[in-house]
Amino acid sequence: MPLKRLFDTQVKATRAKRERRKEARPGELLQAALDLFVEKGFAATRSEEVAARAGVSKGTLFLYFPSKEELFKAVVRENISGRFSQWNDEFVQFSGSTADMLHTCMDIWWSRVGDTQASGISKLMLGEACNFPELAAFYRQEVVQPGHALLARIVQRGIDSGEFRAVDASQTAFSVVASMVFVMMQRHTGGVCVPADTSFDPVAFLHHQVDLMVRGLQAPPTEAS
Amino acid sequence: MPLKRLFDTQVKATRAKRERRKEARPGELLQAALDLFVEKGFAATRSEEVAARAGVSKGTLFLYFPSKEELFKAVVRENISGRFSQWNDEFVQFSGSTADMLHTCMDIWWSRVGDTQASGISKLMLGEACNFPELAAFYRQEVVQPGHALLARIVQRGIDSGEFRAVDASQTAFSVVASMVFVMMQRHTGGVCVPADTSFDPVAFLHHQVDLMVRGLQAPPTEAS
Amino acid sequence: MPLKRLFDTQVKATRAKRERRKEARPGELLQAALDLFVEKGFAATRSEEVAARAGVSKGTLFLYFPSKEELFKAVVRENISGRFSQWNDEFVQFSGSTADMLHTCMDIWWSRVGDTQASGISKLMLGEACNFPELAAFYRQEVVQPGHALLARIVQRGIDSGEFRAVDASQTAFSVVASMVFVMMQRHTGGVCVPADTSFDPVAFLHHQVDLMVRGLQAPPTEAS
Amino acid sequence: MPLKRLFDTQVKATRAKRERRKEARPGELLQAALDLFVEKGFAATRSEEVAARAGVSKGTLFLYFPSKEELFKAVVRENISGRFSQWNDEFVQFSGSTADMLHTCMDIWWSRVGDTQASGISKLMLGEACNFPELAAFYRQEVVQPGHALLARIVQRGIDSGEFRAVDASQTAFSVVASMVFVMMQRHTGGVCVPADTSFDPVAFLHHQVDLMVRGLQAPPTEAS
DNA sequence: GATGAATGAGGATTCATTCAT
DNA sequence: CATGAATGAATCCTCATTCAT
Helix, strand or coil: CCHHHHHHHHHHHHHHHHHHHHHHHHHHHHHHHHHHHHHHCCCCCCHHHHHHHCCCCHHHHHHHCCCHHHHHHHHHHHHCCCCHHHHHHHHHCCCCCHHHHHHHHHHHHHHHHHCCHHHHHHHHHHHHHHHCHHHHHHHHHHHHHHHHHHHHHHHHHHHHCCCECCCCHHHHHHHHHHHHHHHHHHHCCCCCCCCCCCCCCHHHHHHHHHHHHHHHHECCCCCCC | CCHHHHHHHHHHHHHHHHHHHHHHHHHHHHHHHHHHHHHHCCCCCCHHHHHHHCCCCHHHHHHHCCCHHHHHHHHHHHHCHHHHHHHHHHHHCCCCCHHHHHHHHHHHHHHHHHCCHHHHHHHHHHHHHHHCHHHHHHHHHHHHHHHHHHHHHHHHHHHHCCCECCCCHHHHHHHHHHHHHHHHHHHCCCCCCCCCCCCCCHHHHHHHHHHHHHHHHECCCCCCC | CCHHHHHHHHHHHHHHHHHHHHHHHHHHHHHHHHHHHHHHCCCCCCHHHHHHHCCCCHHHHHHHCCCHHHHHHHHHHHHCCCCHHHHHHHHHCCCCCHHHHHHHHHHHHHHHHHCCHHHHHHHHHHHHHHHCHHHHHHHHHHHHHHHHHHHHHHHHHHHHCCCECCCCHHHHHHHHHHHHHHHHHHHCCCCCCCCCCCCCCHHHHHHHHHHHHHHHHECCCCCCC | CCHHHHHHHHHHHHHHHHHHHHHHHHHHHHHHHHHHHHHHCCCCCCHHHHHHHCCCCHHHHHHHCCCHHHHHHHHHHHHCHHHHHHHHHHHHCCCCCHHHHHHHHHHHHHHHHHCCHHHHHHHHHHHHHHHCHHHHHHHHHHHHHHHHHHHHHHHHHHHHCCCECCCCHHHHHHHHHHHHHHHHHHHCCCCCCCCCCCCCCHHHHHHHHHHHHHHHHECCCCCCC
């Protein structure tokens, strides 16, 4: 094989590998950034660290994201995509009691969000909302709105079926959200939300909350019966 | 008027203006710091800004608070922890039902903390806890611990009086805290916690929450058995 | 006694006391400054500390000395005054051998300078000479010159009496000075001049030095004897 | 020339300039720091000045040295401690008399340290030791300890060979150090250690000192006994 | 004269961002 | 495209000095 061919081949191979990596780059960077932002917050995460964790150099990071702020936005956007439609479908088909549905809802949330880095993003979002208003708006629309709608729908189902009293479903949905927010905060602040000498089991808490809520919602025993 | 009196008065007058300012300084600085911390977060608030807003120079700030972290601690003490004992006292004397007590508790919290910049401090703390572990520990000890204890005590009172079922008082206290956290977050993130098209009335929410909780806690009717 | 008289008396008494103190002020400040400069060096000594140690307020210090630099100069000038003439006289009358004279010289230096804050001033002077050239010139003239002359005279006495070889008396005087400088440095630097695991006894060192020097200076045994 | 060779060469050429600069940086910075520390002292030298003199920006300095103190340590290592082992080796091989060895020692010290900015560092250290205890400890360990050990070894060699009386080698080593300290002080204080009207030749002084010392150390003639 | 509250220039250090290679 | 050396704006904190009282 002539030298030129060989060289060309090498170059191609090199380029091919590079391009494969190149396409993966943004994703690797976003993942690294996600990890670090969740772990240390926006301000405390250094650009260089993100690059290092993604296995590239500082300069490369800025090749893909024009600034740290844009990187942050990209991280949030990337990780906030709506898994709600899928989620919603699961609930549409649910056939048990609404009380069970709420417990199931918490379990699913915990396994898919709460116990995941995804909860870190939400916590981060809440922390930095003031500094990134457009991002906050985006989050509100993509996460908060559908989430709240889903929960309100569940509560409404309970009302419609006679399991629950006729309460304000939207207001009640916030009760569920509040529990989630509390758990996320607790998890991603090193436990500041709970006294140092008190243990906190998120799953137990979530079910305690649902239990309390369900009892509170259940229609009072009809006198006649 | 005897000469001595006159002399004394003059001395007092002479020192008065200065000292009045000196005594007012810490308060002015704390207020400025509170405003800015709540508005921009701890890390993003520059010491000099705090000084400027209090109408003094950079150096003066450090005359009263040895460091930015100590300033923050002082803000927390001034606005939150300092109020617990007084708060606690009010509840010790409370003579109504525990359900009423919880409603009152929310009202008081709302008027003294939630509807105040003090709630911004708590939100802030949650946002920056990871980056300032020492402050977090301080907050946990000075605010979270006594706050949680106070709420747990109220729940326990309900159990002891037979108003409530025998639940885990500590766990249940978190329900109340979660509501407060939710409200604080909503308030200090420009409303991200609630869908854009949905109105949110914090006071209504808090009472809705207490109402739900109280119903959920109330001992089931004993007659049937 | 009428009030006015009484008051006047008080005022006078107050004034008297004040004036007495006032006259003492510069001295007290200089003493405080001496202590601190010797202990911590020029840069590390804070003006306020000097004032505090002298029992006055920061402002008062600047009433007597226009700046920290001027204070330093005053301290050096104050503490460097020539005790050399007196010293010289003592030696003129000395009747023993020159070897003894050198040993005595060291003893006197040690008790009057080396073991005193006065040595701190010299050490300070050497450290800050570049930053205070005029002061250095003053020191050179008031301390170094007469000191060196005194020592050279002693060596010359030994030569003249035949105790010592005919060496360069001036050069040899530096040998003595070098020992003193070494001791001062060791004493006022926390011992940097000597390995950490080695003990250093200044007096023993000084006499060891003189002993070595004297032996080195002694005229070689005249062959004839 | 094969293509590969050519390509390699280009790559080398491409990186050459950058890397040459990068490799030169620490040296340039150390030189700048040495100059400035010697000229103005440690505390009075601003980091930015060092950078400026080395022709780089403030930030670059901290790219190579994590703090001003570490920079100082590096300067000491580069200019003093780093040279001891080499120095020591030279003496191990020395075959002449110990008297000659001491004279040689002074010559070497003078040419490598005394007549160099390295002596400025030592002088500096003595001036600032109190304020930077950590640096002082470092210097003591890295410079004073090995230096003193080296000198004591030389003296001991003379004793062992019968050239010198049986004196305390450690104590005697200080005699040599004292001479060096004196010379350094004289050199780096604008000459304060010597009267203004007296000339001072460091080399002559050093040899005068060694001469005196050697004579003082030489074993007394044994014939008489 | 004294006081001590207030000042603000100054200095070490960090880190997002740029750009020559 | 990728790199990583270089930059310099930004920020906390200190302390000599001033000046209203």
